[in-house]
Amino acid sequence: MATFKAPKGTYDLIPPVSVKYLAVREAISAPLRNSGYGYIETPGFEDVGLFARGVGESTDIVSKEMYAFETKGGDQLALRPEGTASVLRAALEASLHKQGNLPVKLWYSGSYYRYERPQKGRYRHFSQVGAEAIGAEDPALDAELIILADQAYRSLGLRDFRILLNSLGDKECRPVYREALQGFLRGLDLDEETVRRAEINPLRVLDDKRPDVQKQLVGAPVLRDYLCDACKAYHEEVRALITAAGVAFEDDEKLVRGLDYYTRTTFEFVHDGLGSQSAVGGGGRYDGLSEMIGGPALPSVGWALGVDRTVLALEAEGVELDIPASTSVFAVALGEEARRVLFGKVTELRKAGVAADFSFGGKGLKGAMKDANRSGARFAVVAGERDLAEGLVQLKDMESGEQSAVALAELIDTVKARLA
Numbered sequence: 209m210a211t212f213k214a215p216k217g218t219y220d221l222i223p224p225v226s227v228k229y230l231a232v233r234e235a236i237s238a239p240l241r242n243s244g245y246g247y248i249e250t251p252g253f254e255d256v257g258l259f260a261r262g263v264g265e266s267t268d269i270v271s272k273e274m275y276a277f278e279t280k281g282g283d284q285l286a287l288r289p290e291g292t293a294s295v296l297r298a299a300l301e302a303s304l305h306k307q308g309n310l311p312v313k314l315w316y317s318g319s320y321y322r323y324e325r326p327q328k329g330r331y332r333h334f335s336q337v338g339a340e341a342i343g344a345e346d347p348a349l350d351a352e353l354i355i356l357a358d359q360a361y362r363s364l365g366l367r368d369f370r371i372l373l374n375s376l377g378d379k380e381c382r383p384v385y386r387e388a389l390q391g392f393l394r395g396l397d398l399d400e401e402t403v404r405r406a407e408i409n410p411l412r413v414l415d416d417k418r419p420d421v422q423k424q425l426v427g428a429p430v431l432r433d434y435l436c437d438a439c440k441a442y443h444e445e446v447r448a449l450i451t452a453a454g455v456a457f458e459d460d461e462k463l464v465r466g467l468d469y470y471t472r473t474t475f476e477f478v479h480d481g482l483g484s485q486s487a488v489g490g491g492g493r494y495d496g497l498s499e500m501i502g503g504p505a506l507p508s509v510g511w512a513l514g515v516d517r518t519v520l521a522l523e524a525e526g527v528e529l530d531i532p533a534s535t536s537v538f539a540v541a542l543g544e545e546a547r548r549v550l551f552g553k554v555t556e557l558r559k560a561g562v563a564a565d566f567s568f569g570g571k572g573l574k575g576a577m578k579d580a581n582r583s584g585a586r587f588a589v590v591a592g593e594r595d596l597a598e599g600l601v602q603l604k605d606m607e608s609g610e611q612s613a614v615a616l617a618e619l620i621d622t623v624k625a626r627l628a
C-alpha cells in the first residue's frame with residue numbers, strides 16, 4: 209500500500225478520465241482564442257496583500273480559505289485563490305494598459321487553492337479557465353464574455369445550465385443601496401456573525417442560504433430600485449445584446465457573488481444537475497479593482513469557469529465527449545530483430561504525424577495484443593523474424609479484425625492512406 213495519499217480536498221487527474229479535463233480546457237478556451245484574447249500565465253502564489261486588498265478582507269475567500277504563508281525570506285505570500293487579481297496585477301506590472309490598445313483581452317487556465325470544506329464539486333485545489341477584458345467600459349464587452357461562455361458550454365454539449373444576471377450598481381448608487389439595506393438588516397433577528405457581516409458587506413447577507421435568514425429577507429430593499437440612470441442604461445444594453453445573440457438568461461436580483469470587487473454586471477452559470485455546488489462559472493464587471501490594488505482607473509470585466517464542475521456537469525447530463533483515440537497504430541514486435549525494426553518504424557510514423565505506440569517490456573504475442581487493444585489503436589502492426597526475413601509486416605485492422613501482409617518499405621504510406 210502506498211504510504212502517501214493526495215491531500216484532503218484534492219484529487220489526481222489520471223487516464224483515461226484526465227483527457228476529459230484537457231478537452232474541457234480546450235473547449236472553454238477555443239472561443240476566447242477565436243475572439244482576440246491573448247494567453248496569460250501568472251505565478252501560483254502572490255503577495256498576500258494583493259488578495260486581501262483585491263478580493264476583500266471580509267470575504268470568506270480571504271478571511272477563511274486562503275493558503276497564506278511566510279517564506280524563509282520573510283515574504284508574506286498566498287497560493288492564489290482566484291485569477292482576476294493576479295491577471296490585473298500582471299497587466300499593470302507589464303503596462304499592458306499603456307500601449308493604446310484597450311481593452312486588453314486575456315485568457316488563462318490554471319490551478320487555484322481554497323481551504324474549503326471539501327465535498328463533491330468543492331475542492332481545495334481546483335482548476336479554472338478564465339477571461340479578463342481590461343480597461344474599457346462597454347456593455348458589448350460584458351455581452352461578449354457571457355456569449356463566449358455560453359458558446360463554450362454548448363460546444364461541449366451541455367444544455368441544462370442557466371445564466372443568472374444582475375447589476376450591482378456602481379460607486380454612485382451602490383452606497384445608497386448599501387445603507388438602505390443595512391437599515392433593513394438592523395431590524396432583523398440575526399446571529400452575531402451575520403450581524404457583523406451586515407456591517408462589513410451587507411449585500412452578502414442576501415446570499416445567505418439558510419431558510420430562516422431567507423424568510424426574514426422577504427421585503428428587503430432590492431438593488432434594482434436603487435440603480436442610477438447610468439447603471440440602468442448600461443445594464444439594459446447588456447441585456448439587449450445578449451438577447452439579440454439568442455442567449456437566454458434569467459434576471460436574478462439576489463445574485464451578489466462572494467468577491468468584493470464586482471460592480472455593475474454580475475453573472476453566474478449554474479447547472480441544475482450538480483446539487484448544492486451548482487455554480488459552474490461566474491464573473492462580472494470590476495471597475496474599481498485596479499485602483500484598489502494601486503493602479504489607475506481601469507474598468508474591466510471577466511469570468512472564470514470551473515473545469516472540475518464542468519466535468520461533473522457533463523457527467524450529470526450523460527454527455528460523452530467525442531475524444532478520438534490517442535493512438536492510431538500499435539506496433540507488436542516478436543523477437544529482438546523485430547523489436548529494433550518496428551521501433552524504428554514507430555519513430556518514423558510519429559515523425560509523419562501518425563500517433564503510434566509500441567509494445568514495451570518484451571511481452572509475448574498475447575499480452576502485446578492486449579496492449580494494442582487497450583490503446584484504442586485502429587491498426588496493429590505485428591512482425592516476427594519470419595515476416596521480416598521476407599520484408600513484410602502484418603497489418604491488422606483492429607475494428608474489422610482483418611489482417612494483411614504489407615511490405616515493410618510501404619508501411620508508412622499504407623497506414624497513412626488507410627487512416628485518411
Ligand code: AMP
Pocket residue numbers: 290322324329330331332333334335336466487488489490491512513514515516517518
Ligand atoms: P468563483 O471565483 O468563486 O466565482 O468561482 C468561479 C468558478 O470556479 C465556480 O463557479 C466553480 O466552478 C469554480 N470553483 C470555485 N471554487 C471551487 C472549489 N473549491 N472547487 C471546485 N471548483 C470551484
